[in-house]
Amino acid sequence: MSNQHKLNLKDLLSGIIDAPPIAFNDICDDSRLVNKGDVFFALKGIESHGCDFIDSVIDSNAAAIIYEPPYELAYSENRIPIIPVDNLRCLLGEIANRHYDYPSKSMNIVGITGTNGKTTVAWLIKSCLNNMGYTCGYVGTLGYGIESLKKISLTTPSCISLHKILFNLSKSGAKYSAIEVSSHAIEQNRIAGIEFDSVIFTNLSRDHIDYHNSMEEYGAIKARLFTKIKSKVKIINISDSFGKSLSNQIKEDVIASSIKNIESSNYEKFISLEEKKLEEFGYTIRINSSWGNKEIFLPFIGEFNIENSIQATALLLSYNFSLNEVSDAIKKCNPPPGRMQLIQLNKNYDLPKVIVDFSHTPSSLNLAINAIRDHFHNRKIWCVFGCGGNRDRGKRKLMGKIAEENADYIVVTSDNPRNEDPDTIILNILEGISTDVRTIKNRSEAIEYAVMSADEKDIILIAGKGHENFQITKNKTIEFSDQDISSEALKKKLDNIQND
Incomplete structure (x- = not known):
């Protein structure tokens, strides 16, 4: 795998640290995936450090190792350059962008976060765009890709892996990509360097308290996607109490979504459920929005899928697709695998x-x-x-x-x-x-x-x-x-x- 603008190591790390001008093939942050000529970035993890696997990386004929101190290296003579870089995790987004030629700039990137619904919202965005004749990539719990999906071990991949995936999606013709953004990914800077066009908040309820310690900490980390990272559009579910508070905090660039009635005077842009009719295997709903009203058939079980569908609809309307186009596209969608x-x-x-x-x-x-x-x-x-x-x-x-x-x-x-x-x-x-x-x-x-x-x-x-x-x-x-x-x-x- 090579980037469009071939850099040597000195170019790659310019302005970060002085490095020798050696050639390399690719960059990697997983010691198990290092190939000959790659640069390995060794980060401190929850249970181990990437430097713990230096032997196998060197045996794989890596070109160099860049690591995050502190770490006591056991090597007195290094066969390859091994370079410490402070705050490496925070710098990895820029490094990956340089290597993969800023892949998120070439697409409309949508980031979806929340406890539940991320997969379905991302899947519906991808499916609707594909149904309308546009190429949309997907990255999340189900894997990554455009049509057939390749498996990944994390909902949101590591920083380098995510940039590489987006680079490949762009090369495959994707003009849009929907990415599930987990709280772990936000906390661990896995989305560093990604330019989000739009972000979506689904809801907040108990999960991952073993990692985040409290609901307050969990919510604060989710909020960073909206308060600390730039985006043009912020779609927020105000039916959720945390979402309501988040929308009040942000105010600008917000599209309010809800399965309850929304006072149009409170929001410049909004979408809400006006009425619903239960069908044998789905719903017929009528939405009220700043783009107009429309009856839409949703081939999904569960009122929560009305919520998911409304948020996907809001995203597509924000891209200037018509209500008729969105309605025709969403009724052809299947639910994502393993979701009802x-x-x-x-x-x-x-x-x-x-x-x-x-x-x-x-x-x-x-x-x-x-x-x-x-x-x-x-x-x-x-x-x-x-x-x-x-x-x-x-x-x-x-x-x-x-x-x-x-x-x-x-x-x-x-x-x-x-x-x-x-x-x-x-x-x-x-x-x-x-x-x-x-x-x-x-x-x-x-x-x-x-x-x-x-x-x-x-x-x-x-x-x-x-x-x-x-x-x-x-x-x-x-x-x-x-x-x-x-x-x-x-x-x-x-x-x-x-x-x-």
Whole structure:
């Protein structure tokens, strides 16, 4: 991978630190991905430092190593230049921009942040633009790309990786890119150097308290995308109390969005829900906005997806697309993988409906169950869920309480236990549940149990993993898909019906 304007190391670090004018191929901040001739940037992480892996980097024939002090190097004679740079993490955005020729300047970059809804809003923006004949890239939880997506390990990649992805998207013809921006990415300067045209705030609720220590800190970090980083358009969900406060704080360049009525005199630009009609699998809504009023069909389950769709619509209207163009584009969209995704085996047989969703926070689980309740009246709802290991322990009993209050049947299971004991995690969840419920540690068995036990009219929510195709247990990552397991269980149930 080479940039458009080939630099040597001295040029790359000009004005930052004096470096030898050696040639190099690419830049990298992951020791596992270093190739011959690359410059490796070693940063201090949460649990380790990039310098811990210097041996493997040198063995990969790297051209140079730039590292973030303090770090005690064990080398007295270096085979390659190893250069300390203070505040390297803060400078990495400019360095990546120099190497990749400022890729965000060539596109309209949209950054979406919030606890829930980032993936769906970004996906809808990408899908609508593609439906209207424009090329839009996507970077987020589902991966990155334009049509087929490549997997990434983080919602928002590392700073160098993100610039490289945007460079490749631009080279592939993307004129727009929708990026999910996590709180970790903001805090760790992963979006440094990115020029955002527009930013969107979805909502704020409990998540990542294991990292951010408090909701106040979590919210303050999210707010930086709007208060510390320049953008032309700021779309903020004022139905959310934190969003309302944020919009009052910013005032300029704000488009207010809400599923409640907005007083047009309070905002120069706004979009809100005027009325909604529940359909068999979606909604017909009427929006009121500073661009006019319009009836739109949304092929998605859940009132929260009305909120997501309104924000995507606001973004497209801000780019001067018409209400008719947006309406035609959004009705052709599919929900993103693992977001209220219906798993349906055979419409000719009466089988329970299975819905796979990424809901892994108390608020998102509550929204998912109640969305199903709204769409499927008088049906019994099963909820199969667990909680991630080595993550916010405080939300476990809250999710148990929400499941008990809203679902008819509960199966508590495992969901990426990581290095924690799965039985302990399940016990933490049960602290929020006052009645006897089924606990099945093996997630495959838990899903099969729910499918085989459910009545043909029941709805089964498989919550927590969504699009993920893996399960993390101890230090092992194994292939695992809620969609595949659910489909197999439905096939088994169908075979039993046909053989009776």
